[in-house]
Amino acid sequence: MPLPLPRVEHRFVDVDGVRVFYRAAGPETAPVLLLLHGFPSASHQFRRLFDALGSRFRLIAPDYPGFGHTEAPASFRYSFDALADVLEGFVGALGLERFALYAFDFGGPVGFRLAARRPELVTGLVVQNANAYAEGLSELAVETIAHRTGEPGAAEAVQPLFTLEVTRGQYEGGAADPALVPPDGWTLDQHFLDLPGRREAQTALALDYHANVELYPVWQRWLREHRPPLLVLWGRNDPFFLPAGAEAYRRDVPGAEVHLFDTGHFALEECAPEIAPLIADFLDRLAEPRPLRIAVLGASGQLGGEVAREAEHRGHTVTPLGRADADAADEAALAAVLAGHDAVVAALKGPDHLVPRAAGALLAALPKAGVPRLLFVGGGGSLEHAPGERFVDSPGFPAQYLETARDQSAALDLLRAADTPVEWTYFSPPPVHLVPGARTGRYRVAATDAPLTNAEGVSRLTTGDFASAAVDALERGSFPRARITAAALD
Structure with a gap:
């Protein structure tokens, strides 16, 4: 032989x-x-x-x-x-x-x-x-x-x-x-x-x-x-x-x-x-990484759906959850429906300050459910265009997105202030150029409050690369208790 x-x-x-x-x-x-x-x-x-x-x-x-x-x-x-x-x-x-x-x-x-x-x-x-x-x-x-x-x-x-x-x-x-x-x-x-x-x-x-x-x-x-x-x-x-x-x-x-x-x-x-x-x-x-059991709150939305599909493509078990499954702001309901999962992705929006209320409910519910990991899909408005100056606070910020951006910013503040065992990661897309598109694999991710840019100074990312970076973070357990953002290299 x-x-x-x-x-x-x-x-x-x-x-x-x-x-x-x-x-x-x-x-x-x-x-x-x-x-x-x-x-x-x-x-x-x-x-x-x-x-x-x-x-x-x-x-x-x-x-x-x-x-x-x-x-x-x-x-x-x-x-x-x-x-x-x-x-x-x-x-x-x-x-x-x-x-x-x-x-x-x-x-x-x-x-x-x-x-x-x-x-x-x-x-x-x-x-x-x-x-x-x-x-x-x-x-x-x-x-x-x-x-x-x-x-x-x-x-x-x-x-x-x-x-x-x-x-x-x-x-x-x-x-x-x-x-x-x-x-x-x-x-x-x-x-x-x-x-x-x-x-x-x-x-x-x-x-x-x-x-x-x-x-x-x-x-x-x-x-x-x-x-x-x-x-x-x-x-x-x-x-x-x-x-x-x-x-x-x-x-x-x-x-x-x-x-x-x-x-x-x-x-x-x-x-x-x-x-x-x-x-x-x-x-x-x-x-051959260990398959994860991932619950996705907001899987019917654009980014929640992209993350769910990317996770399934990599062999993970995904539980899509909508309003009919649990009130995202109800701590007890979340603890019941999320038990048995390894991680939760929250990609939410809604009236009456749903996003920060859901962040608080998840921080309370996940330890009870035995879920150690949370990836919170946030907004680009909370990123800073200059040190200490957020896009959402700029005079020219689009009025139609203002309420959602403020809610997402409030959720980030809540996560950062929490004394919690939950290893959360808050993922902000680029503030403007998050574009529909497939995964290219040519992107970088960093824990920062400022947008990442390519060699031309543009902060741009496809939704497919956003989802890929999100699942990367879940698989590796990276960026615990940090806000991250991502941008294409080209």
């Missing part, structure tokens, strides 16, 4: 003048795992993972500028922002629309930048010794990243990082059995480090590393808001990134799955047989 070894492609793609090398394997239609390597390595560090998983999943691993086989022009200015720019261009050049992200070491700051810019792309995270918390930094790490561009002696101080002794030590240091760590990795890494121009590139990145630590609060907020499915894999004997950094992810993603291994920084080198099955199981669960 033939062994199920994958065919691995080795290709280049141009990204704004950078000739990016990448490895790819697996069926084109399979779930995608984008693998981001660390320092001082490149995509070759994932070769065993390609053999283990490349027959079942689509694996793609690029080399950053300044690493591996990727070729950057002499004019390229190395920083972590610049690496993320190239990665974002790489994802676009390959047409990747949805993928799980594997972040190791440098892959953390590069990958978190991409995730914060384009959260709609990321279906889940595998974090392996990629730190995002101050408590995860060892004294050695703090000393190493203290050097900054322009400081006297800083460039000279980081030069030992690029020697063979340190490169080999990153692989073998902390390993339970160094005989299980193949010498090929650190030997090849040193070859690339010694190429012309590479020492200068790595020096620039070493002196820019402090910028990553400064962004830790931003990435932690992203984790709290988006709550991506998260698998944390960590070599507990890493001299740079401590196990406390692995455990800290649970603070922002309570459902994070954390595994510590008796090895060092390059955990895959020694523990691939234990790690690969965990990744495969994680990707399988991402591909």
Whole structure:
């Protein structure tokens, strides 16, 4: 019987003048795992993972500028922002629309930048010794990243990082059995480090590393808001990134799955047989999310109907509820009809301040019904055209929409003020350009009080993309207790 070894492609793609090398394997239609390597390595560090998983999943691993086989022009200015720019261009050049992200070491700051810019792309995270918390930094790490561009002696101080002794030590240091760590990795890494121009590139990145630590609060907020499915894999004997950094992810993603291994920084080198099955199981669960039981109040309306159809299309069980099923402002009636559901979508409008009254009734009813999640379809009028200045309060706001917009704004105020166990999300569409149309998948979502816009400054979204973003939030449990909005990228 033939062994199920994958065919691995080795290709280049141009990204704004950078000739990016990448490895790819697996069926084109399979779930995608984008693998981001660390320092001082490149995509070759994932070769065993390609053999283990490349027959079942689509694996793609690029080399950053300044690493591996990727070729950057002499004019390229190395920083972590610049690496993320190239990665974002790489994802676009390959047409990747949805993928799980594997972040190791440098892959953390590069990958978190991409995730914060384009959260709609990321279906889940595998974090392996990629730190995002101050408590995860060892004294050695703090000393190493203290050097900054322009400081006297800083460039000279980081030069030992690029020697063979340190490169080999990153692989073998902390390993339970160094005989299980193949010498090929650190030997090849040193070859690339010694190429012309590479020492200068790595020096620039070493002196820019402090910028990553400064962004830790931003990435932690992203984790709290988006709550991506998260698998944390960590070599507990890493001299740079401590196990406390692995455990800290649970603070922002309570459902994070954390595994510590008796090895060092390059955990895959020694523990691939234990790690690969965990990744495969994680990707399988991402591909087949648990079906939800979703009740939709206002399913006969435009947006409620769109959300209900999108949820059904994804395999969730939807209960459409109208006035005949329950009074949306009756706490007892809601508690009875909503029991047994995992989430509720409220897409309501009506006279006598129905919308804020329904918000209050739902906050009281859902804990009694045992329903933890509420997605409240709000209005764009409560968004702000300037800090502290809402569209609904503008002199030119259309009179025919004024009452509804004020009611939706009152509902948002009520949700924000509530001391409640309900994990509510209030979803505002663009204030003007919510247009009928199918799902395109090219949109972004953020927790903000200002409209999102595309490159032309237009805040526009199709109803299909609105529904898709709403179901994304329900599936992922993202943006708890926050108002969000969305807009098309184009």
